[in-house]
Amino acid sequence: MAKRIDVSGLSAFYGTHRAIDDISMTVEPRSVTAFIGPSGCGKSTFLRTLNRMHEVTPGGRVEGKVLLDDENLYASNVDPVTVRRTVGMVFQRPNPFPTMSIYDNVAAGLKLNGVRKKGELDTIVEKSLKGANLWNEVKDRLNRPGSGLSGGQQQRLCIARAIAVEPQVLLMDEPCSALDPISTLAIEDLIGELKSRFTIVIVTHNMQQAARVSDRTAFFNLAGVGQPGKLIEIDETERIFSNPSVQATEDYISGRFG
Amino acid sequence: MTTIETPPAAAPPRKAATVTRAGDRVFAAMSRGSGILLLVVMAAIAVFLTVRAASAISKDHGNFLTTFEWTPSLNPPVFGIAVLAYGTVVSSIIAMLIAVPIALGIALFITHYAPRRLGGPIAYVIDLLAAVPSIIYGLWGALFLVPHLKGLNLWLDNYLSWTVIFHKSDPNSAARSLFTVGILLAIMILPIITNVSREVINQVPKMHQEAALALGATRWEVIRLSVLPFARSGVISASMLGLGRALGETMAVATVLSASPVLSAHILDPVGGTFSQNIVAKFGEADEFGRDALIASGLVLFVITLLVNGAARLIIARRKEYSGANA
Amino acid sequence: MSHASSDAKPTPRVPAPDKLSSRRLPRWSPLAIAVGAVAIGAAIGAGAGLSSHIQWGLIALALFVLGSYAITARVEGTRQAKDRVATSLIWSSFVVAVIPLYSLVQTTISKGVKVLDGTFLTHSMNNVLTIQPGGGVYHAIIGTLEQVGIATVIAAPIGILTAVYLVEYGRGTLAKWVTFFVDVMTGVPSIVAGLFILSLWFVLVGSAPASGFAGSLALAILMLPVVVRSTEEMLKLVPNELREASLALGVPKWRTITKVVIPTAIGGITTGVMLAISRIAGESAPIALLVFGSNLINTNPFSGPQSSLPYYIYQQYGNGNDPSYNRAWAAALVLIAFVMILNAVARGIARWKAPKTGR
Numbered sequence: 052m053a054k055r056i057d058v059s060g061l062s063a064f065y066g067t068h069r070a071i072d073d074i075s076m077t078v079e080p081r082s083v084t085a086f087i088g089p090s091g092c093g094k095s096t097f098l099r100t101l102n103r104m105h106e107v108t109p110g111g112r113v114e115g116k117v118l119l120d121d122e123n124l125y126a127s128n129v130d131p132v133t134v135r136r137t138v139g140m141v142f143q144r145p146n147p148f149p150t151m152s153i154y155d156n157v158a159a160g161l162k163l164n165g166v167r168k169k170g171e172l173d174t175i176v177e178k179s180l181k182g183a184n185l186w187n188e189v190k191d192r193l194n195r196p197g198s199g200l201s202g203g204q205q206q207r208l209c210i211a212r213a214i215a216v217e218p219q220v221l222l223m224d225e226p227c228s229a230l231d232p233i234s235t236l237a238i239e240d241l242i243g244e245l246k247s248r249f250t251i252v253i254v255t256h257n258m259q260q261a262a263r264v265s266d267r268t269a270f271f272n273l274a275g276v277g278q279p280g281k282l283i284e285i286d287e288t289e290r291i292f293s294n295p296s297v298q299a300t301e302d303y304i305s306g307r308f309g
Numbered sequence: 310m311t312t313i314e315t316p317p318a319a320a321p322p323r324k325a326a327t328v329t330r331a332g333d334r335v336f337a338a339m340s341r342g343s344g345i346l347l348l349v350v351m352a353a354i355a356v357f358l359t360v361r362a363a364s365a366i367s368k369d370h371g372n373f374l375t376t377f378e379w380t381p382s383l384n385p386p387v388f389g390i391a392v393l394a395y396g397t398v399v400s401s402i403i404a405m406l407i408a409v410p411i412a413l414g415i416a417l418f419i420t421h422y423a424p425r426r427l428g429g430p431i432a433y434v435i436d437l438l439a440a441v442p443s444i445i446y447g448l449w450g451a452l453f454l455v456p457h458l459k460g461l462n463l464w465l466d467n468y469l470s471w472t473v474i475f476h477k478s479d480p481n482s483a484a485r486s487l488f489t490v491g492i493l494l495a496i497m498i499l500p501i502i503t504n505v506s507r508e509v510i511n512q513v514p515k516m517h518q519e520a521a522l523a524l525g526a527t528r529w530e531v532i533r534l535s536v537l538p539f540a541r542s543g544v545i546s547a548s549m550l551g552l553g554r555a556l557g558e559t560m561a562v563a564t565v566l567s568a569s570p571v572l573s574a575h576i577l578d579p580v581g582g583t584f585s586q587n588i589v590a591k592f593g594e595a596d597e598f599g600r601d602a603l604i605a606s607g608l609v610l611f612v613i614t615l616l617v618n619g620a621a622r623l624i625i626a627r628r629k630e631y632s633g634a635n636a
Numbered sequence: 637m638s639h640a641s642s643d644a645k646p647t648p649r650v651p652a653p654d655k656l657s658s659r660r661l662p663r664w665s666p667l668a669i670a671v672g673a674v675a676i677g678a679a680i681g682a683g684a685g686l687s688s689h690i691q692w693g694l695i696a697l698a699l700f701v702l703g704s705y706a707i708t709a710r711v712e713g714t715r716q717a718k719d720r721v722a723t724s725l726i727w728s729s730f731v732v733a734v735i736p737l738y739s740l741v742q743t744t745i746s747k748g749v750k751v752l753d754g755t756f757l758t759h760s761m762n763n764v765l766t767i768q769p770g771g772g773v774y775h776a777i778i779g780t781l782e783q784v785g786i787a788t789v790i791a792a793p794i795g796i797l798t799a800v801y802l803v804e805y806g807r808g809t810l811a812k813w814v815t816f817f818v819d820v821m822t823g824v825p826s827i828v829a830g831l832f833i834l835s836l837w838f839v840l841v842g843s844a845p846a847s848g849f850a851g852s853l854a855l856a857i858l859m860l861p862v863v864v865r866s867t868e869e870m871l872k873l874v875p876n877e878l879r880e881a882s883l884a885l886g887v888p889k890w891r892t893i894t895k896v897v898i899p900t901a902i903g904g905i906t907t908g909v910m911l912a913i914s915r916i917a918g919e920s921a922p923i924a925l926l927v928f929g930s931n932l933i934n935t936n937p938f939s940g941p942q943s944s945l946p947y948y949i950y951q952q953y954g955n956g957n958d959p960s961y962n963r964a965w966a967a968a969l970v971l972i973a974f975v976m977i978l979n980a981v982a983r984g985i986a987r988w989k990a991p992k993t994g995r
Contacts, residue, residue, distance in 0.1 A: 102523065104519065104522060104523060107519070107522060109425055119656065122655065122656045122657065124656065126656075126657055127660075128657045128658065128659070128660050129656045129657050129658070130656075130658055130660060130712075130716070132525050132526070132527050132715075132716075133525065133653050133656050133658060134525075134656060135522060135523055135524070135525040135526075136524070136525025136652070136653070137525070137652070137653070137656065139523065139524075140519075140523035142516060142519060142520065142523075144516055146514075146516040146517055146519070146520040147520070148517060148520065148521075148534060148535055148538070149517065149539065150538035150539060151538070159521070159524060159534060160524035160525065161650060163524060163525065163526055163530055163534075163715070164525070164650055164651050164652070165651050166648070166650055166651070168648075171648040174648060175648060175650065209520070212520075212524065213523070213524070215650070216524065216525065216650050216652075217649075217650050217652065330888050330890075332888055332890045332891070333888050333889050333890045335890075336889075336890035336893070336894075337805055337889075337890070339797055340797045340798065340800045340801035340804070340805060341801050341805060341810075342797075343793075343794045343795075343797035343798040343801060344797075344798045344801045344802065344806065344810065344811070344814040345810070345814075346794060346798075347794070347798055347814060347817060347818065347821070347860065347861075347864070348813060348814060348817055350821075350857060350860075351817050351820070351821060353832070353836070354824070354828070354829075354832045354857075357832055357835040357836055357839060358828075358831060358832060358835055360835070360839065361835040361838060361839070410729065411729040411732060411733055412733075413729075414725060414726045414728075414729025414730065415729055415730050415733055417726050418726045418727065418729065418730045421726075422723060422726050422727065423730075431730075433983075436979075437976060437979055438737050440911070440914050440915065440918075440975050440976070440979050441740070441918070441972065441975070442917070442918020442919070442920075442946055442971055442972070442975060443918065443919075443920075444918065444920045444946040444947075444949045444950055444968070444971075445740070445744060445918070445949070445968045445971065445972060446740065447950075447953075448744075448949055448953055448964055448965070448968055449739070449740045449743055449744065451953065452743075452953075452961060453739065453740075453743050454736075457690065458690070460686065460690065460691060461690050461691060464686070464691055496733075496736050496737070496740075499733055499737075503733075527715055527716060527718070527719035528719055528722075528723070529718055529719040529722035529723070530715070530719070532722070550823070553823040553825075554823075556825070557823075557824075557825020557826070557827065557828065558825070559825070559826060559827045559920075559921040560920050560921060560946070560950060563950075564950070564953055584827075585825060585827040585921065588827050588831070588921075588925075589827065589921060589924050589925075592924065592925055597838070597844070600834065600838075600844070601838075603831070604831050604834065604835055607827060607828050607831040608831075610825060610827070610828060611824070611825070611828045614823050614824065614825055614828070615820060615823070615824075617823070618819065618820050618822070618823030619816075619820055621823075622816065622819040622820065
């Protein structure tokens with residue numbers, strides 16, 4: 052299921068502004084990779100280049116290569132729709148479809164991909180909600196609107212929606228930044244469970260969170276305002292937090308940044 | 310890390326509202342009075358129209374609701390709104406059937422499909438077109454559209470005659486029919502439906518659209534999953550605002566339609582009439598009683614548009630997020 | 637729902653592409669399909685001897701939509717084909733709408749310039765037979781300016797004050813009713829406003845009106861809700877901090893409103909009033925009922941019939957001969973120019989005077 056991501060020489064632009072510059076890295080399958088760095092360093096932009104969501108932004112443009120098990124996402128004969136179906140995403144703010152029930156939210160991606168039989172939908176919806184540790188809380192109200200859930204539950208609903216279509220990779224853009232500590236803990240536990248099935252990339256502002264959930268950590272930084280963001284280093288999470296090879300990383304992690 | 314906006318530490322200003330000054334009282338009374346005056350005008354419209362209408366209807370020797378003819382000058386007077394109500398409703402339905410899908414299409418075109426540079430100017434042009442006076446639509450409709458629709462009329466009559474509604478009794482008669490009126494009304498209400506729909510669609514949160522995109526939805530699927538459900542009530546009320554316009558439109562109908570007191574299912578036939586068209590057409594020759602009769606038909610139109618617009622506004626009011634229906 | 641028994645069953649597979657790359661149509665394909673559809677549509681139209689170009693267009697449109705679906709479904713799959721059809725329908729709806737609107741403007745301009753000249757703008761229809769060429773719109777322009785002017789003088793202050801009430805004072809039931817009826821009033825057909833003034837005259841004066849002033853009253857009714865609504869939107873944009881800052885300095889509320897709030901929003905308010913003017917300037921139905929129209933110059937709006945630009949167009953159209961049609965088009969051009977200039981200026985003011993609230 053899970054695939055490896057190989058990025059080489061990737062730059063992303065907003066119009067003429069270069070947001071991230073010349074990034075190369077490898078993301079291992081069945082592991083959690085965390086992106087950390089100061090605000091505006093381009094880590095979210097970089098994440099969005101991994102499922103071609105960056106180009107949805109007006110003026111968004113990408114140069115370079117992203118290989119998903121040897122297939123370039125940006126090859127001319129690749130449909131971005133296929134890419135996004137293969138690389139799932141969870142956003143900063145929980146965004147269940149407001150007009151749909153809990154059940155329909157999870158089933159939305161399935162219906163797009165041609166699963167129409169009621170029995171099959173039921174099975175996958177249940178499995179996905181269980182996979183997102185949400186089943187027990189919502190099984191009696193599957194037909195209620197998803198927007199009636201708490202923030203943490205909504206975010207797990209979004210995770211259930213994303214994993215229902217069985218993507219190869221799961222991207223998470225600060226998935227806990229809008230949540231309280233208990234909901235955050237629930238999501239972090241969930242990430243630990245999901246990594247056996249998916250390649251997970253998570254952007255986080257919370258360094259403790261990166262240390263808790265990730266196997267590898269990438270540190271991004273920018274030289275100054277208006278400068279493009281760069282990848283400073285990527286390594287085992289333990290090494291990054293104990294003995295990073297670059298001084299800037301150590302400064303950032305120990306809070307001596309800026 | 311995250312930039313947290315610090316709330317201003319200053320204490321909230323104290324309102325010294327215990328003593329009301331004379332200036333304050335006068336100004337408040339004036340603005341309040343204006344609001345009340347507006348309500349009074351609305352009430353007066355209803356009352357005055359009702360008074361005059363009641364006196365006319367009480368002398369009507371036909372049935373006001375079911376009579377076809379409009380002959381208040383006869384002795385005894387006979388007039389009814391059957392043909393007018395039918396014509397008003399049919400032409401408005403035709404207009405809605407044509408305008409709503411196209412307006413929704415243009416709104417989506419501006420918000421989701423047009424190249425970004427084009428979206429703004431197109432929206433501006435549509436805004437301007439909403440300002441074109443209806444008499445000019447009427448002039449264009451009568452002198453340009455009517456002759457140009459003749460071919461389409463023949464074609465519809467040739468191939469779709471069996472549907473009854475597209476049967477044309479006299480294939481050579483001019484296209485001064487309810488169908489043409491419907492097309493013209495559709496063109497006229499297109500801008501307002503487009504504008505209001507566009508505003509509603511613009512308010513669909515980006516994050517819901519990104520949610521659909523990230524699931525691997527095509528552009529159309531994004532619209533179906535996250536844009537249309539969110540915008541539906543707004544588009545409905547936009548359509549009803551358009552319907553209100555179509556129902557009350559006067560001059561464009563008066564110039565195009567060749568009116569006669571015939572109620573026909575054949576919408577290509579140059580017969581029929583609408584409330585407002587009838588009022589303008591019959592006003593010149595009417596005596597005081599005739600005018601009261603016309604006022605009675607105007608009252609019916611007023612009530613219909615009141616209901617349609619009221620319903621549209623209630624739908625909008627129930628959506629707190631939406632608050633920008635100008636015009 | 638039957639979730640209970642589903643645990644034992646194997647999980648059904650979600651159909652997934654095994655490769656990212658797929659066959660795709662080149663970027664120019666929609667254009668190519670469109671060109672092909674138009675060519676075939678024209679060929680069929682000409683071949684079948686269809687006289688109306690509207691039918692040619694409809695055939696081409698149907699071919700375009702079906703063609704995009706068939707070709708895309710074959711190459712890229714049905715989901716992409718549906719997307720392509722939606723795209724072509726949305727583009728078509730835009731094109732379909734542009735054609736009549738373009739034709740309207742183009743016809744008005746090309747026919748209007750024929751007789752539009754200095755004489756046309758400075759002469760009335762006095763002593764001009766309807767079947768003769770000549771004559772002009774001077775009397776109608778005067779009528780429109782006076783009627784619209786009086787309507788504005790009545791409706792603008794009341795409308796602005798009502799908006800002030802709604803934004804600055806209105807809290808209770810009265811405000812709710814006013815808000816609702818402003819919206820409802822927006823939808824009152826112009827002919828009904830005319831009938832109302834007519835019945836008002838019947839009841840209060842005892843005879844039918846025939847003066848510009850009566851028309852102005854009807855126009856004021858049509859203008860009022862537009863002014864209220866736009867002013868309200870503008871006042872709502874004024875940040876609360878400004879009001880609080882002024883009140884905190886001990887400035888009375890009414891002075892705060894007249895010296896701080898309204899000046900901040902004055903650009904937007906002006907725009908709203910001008911847009912409202914441009915809307916009522918084109919109204920002819922109430923004029924037909926209340927002002928009657930005249931071929932002579934009548935500068936007194938309070939007595940005797942007057943003309944107005946939109947009503948003049950209606951009258952000339954009604955004459956039903958070519959010289960009159962030409963005058964109607966020329967007057968339409970004058971009216972459209974008037975309305976468009978008002979619109980453009982209003983929007984210019986809005987942009988220029990937009991409250992600088994940051995974002």
